[in-house]
Amino acid sequence: MDIVQITQIAQSLNGKFERTCPICKFRGYFKAYGSPPRWDARCPVCRSLERHRLLYLAIQSDFPLEPDGRLLHFAPEPATTRFVRPAVAEYLTADISGHHVDYTINIERINLPDSSFDAIICSHVLEHVDDRSALSEMYRVLRPKGVLYLMTPVIDGWETTYEHKHARGALERELHFGQNDHLRYYGRDLRDRILSAGFLLDEYTASGEACVTYSLWRGERIFVCRKG
Ligand SMILES: [Zn+2]
Structure with missing residues (x-):
């Protein structure tokens, strides 16, 4: 498996801790994002x-x-x-x-x-x-x-x-x-x-x-x- 595949899989994973998005007020698990992926990076609702x-x-x-x-x-x-x-x-x-x-x-x-x-x-x-x-x-x-x-x-x-x-x-x-x-x-x-x-x-x-x-x-x- 190469870096691109690992990154794509990681970005579908939920984060470890519940967070709050101040923009859309979502509270819950964010998604990973980036290369290498950062956990809890992206709000799943407004994608911030x-x-x-x-x-x-x-x-x-x-x-x-x-x-x-x-x-x-x-x-x-x-x-x-x-x-x-x-x-x-x-x-x-x-x-x-x-x-x-x-x-x-x-x-x-x-x-x-x-x-x-x-x-x-x-x-x-x-x-x-x-x-x-x-x-x-x-x-x-x-x-x-x-x-x-x-x-x-x-x-x-x-x-x-x-x-x-x-x-x-x-x-x-x-x-x-x-x-x-x-x-x-x-x-x-x-x-x-x-x-x-x-x-x-x-x-x-x-x-x-x-x-x-x-x-x-x-x-x-x-x-x-x-x-x-
Ligand atoms: Zn949001």
Whole structure:
């Protein structure tokens, strides 16, 4: 049996502990997800993963959305759309592929006017692209006081971002960066890149207790970037 078969079987298995999904309020056993599979990762009802539930909690607690606002969601995932769309006045989606979105957009060169949005959600996109261009462009299209909710894999034990310039092929990128279309693993200096784009920065992470209840990644962060 190979890794793909093992992963497929594992993803059908129930988790070990009962969890609660804060998004759809399901309580019970989550499913495994990922390669290698993570137990208790995916809600069987709304299909949320750890990162979707963390964003929900951040928005519900410390960093609420502006109900009258206009929000742009890059690479939208349905579990996030489910709770964001009803929370704002205008919800718009964007992706480079153009499938099932409002705008076909290259995040490195956003073909929209300055100061167009009150909020942007950009989750697990930055590690795929020219991040300096993407951060600069998202800053540009946000209105003053607008907020970018940014998520990306970060290795907080590393001072500097790991970008292996020679990892050009898909297999090499998977080896170096964990996925065949990732360009880097961020270190703590991700914060410097955010600040360099002009943003003010807050961060959200869930408590240990919340990680148990909602099955979250311990220490995972949301970078809440505000245009001053
Ligand atoms: Zn759910």
